[in-house]
Amino acid sequence: xxxxxxxxxxxxxxxxxxxxxxxxxxxxxxxxxxxxxxxxxxxxxxxxxxxxxxxxxxxxxxxxxxxxxxxxxxxxxxxxxxxxxxxxxxxxxxxxxxxxxxxxxxxxxxxxxxxxxxxxxxxxxxxxxxxxxxxxxxxxxxxxxxxxxxxxxxxxxxxxxxxxxxxxxxxxxxxxxxxxxxxxxxxxxxxxxxxxxxxxxxxxxxxxxxxxxxxxxxxxxxxxxxxxxxxxxxxxxxxxxxxxxxxxxxxxxxxxxxxxxxxxxxxxxxxxxxxxxxxxxxxxxxxxxxxxxxxxxxxxxxxxxxxxxxxxxxxxxxxxxxxxxxxxxxxxxxxxxxxx
Amino acid sequence: xxxxxxxxxxxxxxxxxxxxxxxxxxxxxxxxxxxxxxxxxxxxxxxxxxxxxxxxxxxxxxxxxxxxxxxxxxxxxxxxxxxxxxxxxxxxxxxxxxxxxxxxxxxxxxxxxxxxxxxxxxxxxxxxxxxxxxxxxxxxxxxxxxxxxxxxxxxxxxxxxxxxxxxxxxxxxxxxxxxxxxxxxxxxxxxxxxxxxxxxxxxxxxxxxxxxxxxxxxxxxxxxxxxxxxxxxxxxxxxxxxxxxxxxxxxxxxxxxxxxxxxxxxxxxxxxxxxxxxxxxxxxxxxxxxxxxxxxxxxxxxxxxxxxxxxxxxxxxxxxxxxxxxxxxxxxxxxxxxxx
Numbered sequence: 001x002x003x004x005x006x007x008x009x010x011x012x013x014x015x016x017x018x019x020x021x022x023x024x025x026x027x028x029x030x031x032x033x034x035x036x037x038x039x040x041x042x043x044x045x046x047x048x049x050x051x052x053x054x055x056x057x058x059x060x061x062x063x064x065x066x067x068x069x070x071x072x073x074x075x076x077x078x079x080x081x082x083x084x085x086x087x088x089x090x091x092x093x094x095x096x097x098x099x100x101x102x103x104x105x106x107x108x109x110x111x112x113x114x115x116x117x118x119x120x121x122x123x124x125x126x127x128x129x130x131x132x133x134x135x136x137x138x139x140x141x142x143x144x145x146x147x148x149x150x151x152x153x154x155x156x157x158x159x160x161x162x163x164x165x166x167x168x169x170x171x172x173x174x175x176x177x178x179x180x181x182x183x184x185x186x187x188x189x190x191x192x193x194x195x196x197x198x199x200x201x202x203x204x205x206x207x208x209x210x211x212x213x214x215x216x217x218x219x220x221x222x223x224x225x226x227x228x229x230x231x232x233x234x235x236x237x238x239x240x241x242x243x244x245x246x247x248x249x250x251x252x253x254x255x256x257x258x259x260x261x262x263x264x265x266x267x268x269x270x271x272x273x274x275x276x277x278x279x280x281x282x283x284x285x286x287x288x289x290x291x292x293x294x295x296x297x298x299x300x301x302x303x304x305x306x307x308x309x310x311x312x313x314x315x316x317x318x319x320x321x322x323x324x325x326x327x328x329x330x331x332x333x334x335x336x337x338x339x340x
Numbered sequence: 341x342x343x344x345x346x347x348x349x350x351x352x353x354x355x356x357x358x359x360x361x362x363x364x365x366x367x368x369x370x371x372x373x374x375x376x377x378x379x380x381x382x383x384x385x386x387x388x389x390x391x392x393x394x395x396x397x398x399x400x401x402x403x404x405x406x407x408x409x410x411x412x413x414x415x416x417x418x419x420x421x422x423x424x425x426x427x428x429x430x431x432x433x434x435x436x437x438x439x440x441x442x443x444x445x446x447x448x449x450x451x452x453x454x455x456x457x458x459x460x461x462x463x464x465x466x467x468x469x470x471x472x473x474x475x476x477x478x479x480x481x482x483x484x485x486x487x488x489x490x491x492x493x494x495x496x497x498x499x500x501x502x503x504x505x506x507x508x509x510x511x512x513x514x515x516x517x518x519x520x521x522x523x524x525x526x527x528x529x530x531x532x533x534x535x536x537x538x539x540x541x542x543x544x545x546x547x548x549x550x551x552x553x554x555x556x557x558x559x560x561x562x563x564x565x566x567x568x569x570x571x572x573x574x575x576x577x578x579x580x581x582x583x584x585x586x587x588x589x590x591x592x593x594x595x596x597x598x599x600x601x602x603x604x605x606x607x608x609x610x611x612x613x614x615x616x617x618x619x620x621x622x623x624x625x626x627x628x629x630x631x632x633x634x635x636x637x638x639x640x641x642x643x644x645x646x647x648x649x650x651x652x653x654x655x656x657x658x659x660x661x662x663x664x665x666x667x668x669x670x671x672x673x674x675x676x677x678x679x680x
């Protein structure tokens with residue numbers, strides 16, 4: 001499908017910096033990529049911002065008066081349905097009026113809304129959040145990054161199948177290596193969940209390489225790493241925090257010496273390139289894998305730049321038929337084995 | 341107690357780089373700190389190395405012919421008792437012949453040996469590994485860093501009490517703030533374990549500040565963070581891996597430009613200082629909290645420098661009566677409340 005024919009629904013009121021940054025990012029993306037964008041939210045708030053951006057022809061608004069609060073219980077948000085900007089954004093995908101949905105609002109509420117309004121694919125118990133990490137060897141996909149804090153072993157297998165489909169279709173990895181996040185590389189290392197999941201993963205129609213450790217997330221061989229959403233979320237935020245910590249320490253050390261300040265000035269392009277690689281704003285968001293529609297969860301602190309990246313991510317997912325790719329991975333084992 | 345009167349037992353055959361690096365580090369520490377060191381292991385292997393170091397007067401050997409393999413099952417290692425260098429090292433503490441034990445060998449085996457040969461303190465179900473992180477505000481102690489992969493909620497409370505005692509006694513924090521590692525700051529965010537642990541921690545005689553997230557480990561307010569050992573191990577290794585990743589990316593980027601090479605040369609002291617702060621070799625090891633004796637688990641890749649740091653850590657723990665400090669934290673709530 002040509003990008004010009006793709007329609008992306010964006011929750012204009014979701015996120016700490018909504019609606020200003022969301023509208024600005026949506027308009028920038030519409031200009032860059034030529035796709036159509038539906039900005040969903042209270043038109044009294046969204047239209048003036050859109051006017052400020054020059055009312056691009058390929059951006060339009062869809063009215064929804066309510067806003068899901070960042071601390072609102074997911075079940076409460078789901079009950080409000082299409083009255084909220086988030087609920088309406090998802091409903092546009094459900095009704096076939098948009099090809100993908102993006103929200104940087106309450107991620108638990110977005111997940112629950114996607115799960116209930118779009119439903120999960122056959123063979124999927126729970127959708128998972130996927131995040132692409134800028135690992136040394138290339139993009140590494142972590143599933144689940146926080147959707148399911150307590151998991152059953154078979155859910156990790158579903159994450160592995162979906163992650164493999166995403167890695168192939170969207171990230172272009174031909175035969176993704178799948179690792180199980182644990183506390184040691186040996187099969188004998190792990191907790192109750194990983195011990196049960198290990199043989200299931202070994203028997204699944206994926207390229208399972210065994211246990212991987214926290215340090216392998218950015219330095220290792222795996223293209224897809226599966227774990228429960230509690231561990232995935234802690235790992236993701238630990239990596240973000242460590243990166244910020246190192247650059248903070250370097251900045252402080254540099255301030256104390258003129259010689260170092262000159263060195264830092266000469267190194268500015270390199271510092272910037274490395275920071276950019278680690279910057280969540282570059283990566284757009286975390287796709288919700290396992291629902292019958294493309295949904296991208298934005299970072300709560302998303303700004304215009306992040307929204308722009310998220311639209312690029314959504315377009316790639318639409319172009320590569322992400323949902324169809326996942327559905328094919330989940331077909332009964334017999335056909336999966338026949339094709340391998 | 342004067343450092344000269346302290347005796348540290350060191351497993352000379354434990355670790356990837358044993359016995360050479362362990363013996364070298366032990367001798368360097370004996371020289372720096374003036375304490376007595378017992379090098380435990382096969383004398384045929386240890387004595388020649390000791391001779392190469394000039395046979396320092398305050399370092400002696402204790403013979404134990406066996407070696408615990410890095411992949412040996414902890415139960416098997418425990419059964420071999422004082423026949424192994426690791427078992428004998430722990431037994432020297434048990435028999436009152438040493439004040440502290442250090443091993444960079446199989447950490448699961450060392451933990452099990454310490455737990456069974458020294459026994460746990462009253463009120464402790466399971467010992468935990470503590471690791472001090474070089475956080476922005478000062479040392480942050482993470483408990484459990486990998487001893488117990490599946491935890492009960494009350495164990496997290498025990499980790500919090502022991503961590504508070506360690507932070508006070510050894511790290512010198514007057515009133516340590518204790519956080520619970522979770523996936524969001526709100527009390528409503530977490531998994532089954534943290535939901536149960538939260539009210540128990542809130543009721544414990546500690547300075548509990550609520551949930552903290554992965555990014556708070558290095559950037560946040562907490563002096564002690566508790567979690568199960570699976571999550572703690574993943575977080576620890578993710579932080580290590582992220583640090584290595586960033587310096588690798590910077591190094592690669594710098595190699596591509598002469599201008600950047602000059603900048604990097606000017607910044608060398610700052611790079612070195614930040615790397616050193618993150619370097620596990622500087623921190624010595626992870627104390628086993630909750631057993632009736634001071635045991636320090638070394639990093640498997642420990643070299644002479646790490647062993648030297650570990651002896652410094654052990655001396656501080658002996659000087660501050662770590663085991664007594666923990667035991668006092670564990671006294672029945674009535675007296676704990678009266679003293680607060």
